Amino acid sequence: MSGASAVPVVALPVARATRIMVAVLRCGVALMWIQNVAWKVPPDFGRTQGNGLYFWASQAIAHPVLPPYSAFIEAVVLPNIEVFGWFTLLVEGGLGAFLLIGLATRFWAVVGIGQTVAITLSVLFAPHEWQWSYYLMALTHLAIFATAAGRSYGVDEVLRQRWAHSPGRVARLMMKLS
Amino acid sequence: MKRTQVGSRAFDRAGIFLGVASIVFAGFVFGAQLPAEFDFVHIEITGAVVLLVSGTLAIGGGMMRRPTLYAAAGALLIVAALVQVAGLAVSLRPLGGDASTMSVMGGLGTGLLTVALAARSLIRTHSFDER
Numbered sequence: 001m002s003g004a005s006a007v008p009v010v011a012l013p014v015a016r017a018t019r020i021m022v023a024v025l026r027c028g029v030a031l032m033w034i035q036n037v038a039w040k041v042p043p044d045f046g047r048t049q050g051n052g053l054y055f056w057a058s059q060a061i062a063h064p065v066l067p068p069y070s071a072f073i074e075a076v077v078l079p080n081i082e083v084f085g086w087f088t089l090l091v092e093g094g095l096g097a098f099l100l101i102g103l104a105t106r107f108w109a110v111v112g113i114g115q116t117v118a119i120t121l122s123v124l125f126a127p128h129e130w131q132w133s134y135y136l137m138a139l140t141h142l143a144i145f146a147t148a149a150g151r152s153y154g155v156d157e158v159l160r161q162r163w164a165h166s167p168g169r170v171a172r173l174m175m176k177l178s
Numbered sequence: 179m180k181r182t183q184v185g186s187r188a189f190d191r192a193g194i195f196l197g198v199a200s201i202v203f204a205g206f207v208f209g210a211q212l213p214a215e216f217d218f219v220h221i222e223i224t225g226a227v228v229l230l231v232s233g234t235l236a237i238g239g240g241m242m243r244r245p246t247l248y249a250a251a252g253a254l255l256i257v258a259a260l261v262q263v264a265g266l267a268v269s270l271r272p273l274g275g276d277a278s279t280m281s282v283m284g285g286l287g288t289g290l291l292t293v294a295l296a297a298r299s300l301i302r303t304h305s306f307d308e309r
Contacts, residue, residue, distance in 0.1 A: 030285075031218045031219075033281070034218060034219055034278045034281045034282060035217075035218045035219070035278060037277040037278055037280075037281055038220055038276045038277055038278040040277055041266075041276070041277075042266050042267055042269070043267065043269065089266075089277055092277075092281075093277055093280055093281040093284065094281075094284075096278070096281035096282070096285065097281045097282070097284045097285030097288065098285060098288070100199075100281075100282070100285040100286070101196065101285050101286065101288065101289035103288065103289060103292060153195075155192065155289045155292060155293060158188050158189060158192045158293060158296070159292065159293070159296055161188065162296050162299075162300065
């Protein structure tokens with residue numbers, strides 16, 4: 001025991017290959033959001049045709065996962081789909097944009113987990129859905145948060161050198177969000 | 179006043195990197211020929227031209243160590259993203275594409291502008307220190 005504790009603990013250097021893989025993970029998840037923001041189509045987000053975001057949100061009522069969430073979708077979201085549609089479009093567009101460049105990455109990873117939970121509660125029990133799609137979505141965002149993926153070939157990596165030496169409140173906040 | 183750019187090399191490299199990414203995304207103008215599974219971003223001719231011009235500007239700015247150039251590229255992309263959002267609201271697509279175009283342009287534009295502003299503030303700090 002004493003012999004083992006005498007061995008100096010050396011932090012494992014992060015290999016370039018590891019950093020590249022973390023960046024690929026981040027950009028891959030960004031592309032997922034970018035591709036899927038495309039079918040959020042204003043102004044009615046599918047209400048007239050019964051498709052698009054309106055259809056998928058209504059799956060929470062047809063195949064409830066969490067009854068209070070389904071009641072919220074029925075009473076609040078679907079009657080105001082134009083408002084919630086824009087909210088979804090901007091959140092998912094932001095997820096794609098910021099994860100792609102790796103800016104405020106940890107903040108956007110948390111947003112991604114939140115959005116994944118909302119999607120999961122809507123469609124988990126819908127027919128032909130593979131539950132692991134949604135579990136994996138949440139887990140990849142967890143990995144992005146855990147690895148602070150913007151520090152691997154992201155804008156966070158470049159700007160943290162500036163933020164670390166800046167006394168401003170914004171810089172301190174960005175250090176936490178990245 | 180002597181122009182000092184010590185320490186801004188990382189920002190210039192980021193400008194070049196984001197410029198290259200911009201040009202790569204312009205390549206998705208051919209994405210319609212791909213299976214839907216690989217057609218990640220919907221870019222049409224006008225959007226591709228904006229991405230190419232911005233990318234070229236950003237790469238040039240990075241190589242010549244002129245943050246103003248990659249700031250201009252970032253500003254152009256952000257304006258294009260805002261035009262796309264406004265277009266989506268009124269069902270007009272001046273740049274073609276859809277919300278995925280907005281997301282890519284907004285992201286790359288924000289990255290370029292943020293890096294350029296940080297580089298410029300670094301240059302100002304060094305210039306002030308020298309006086």
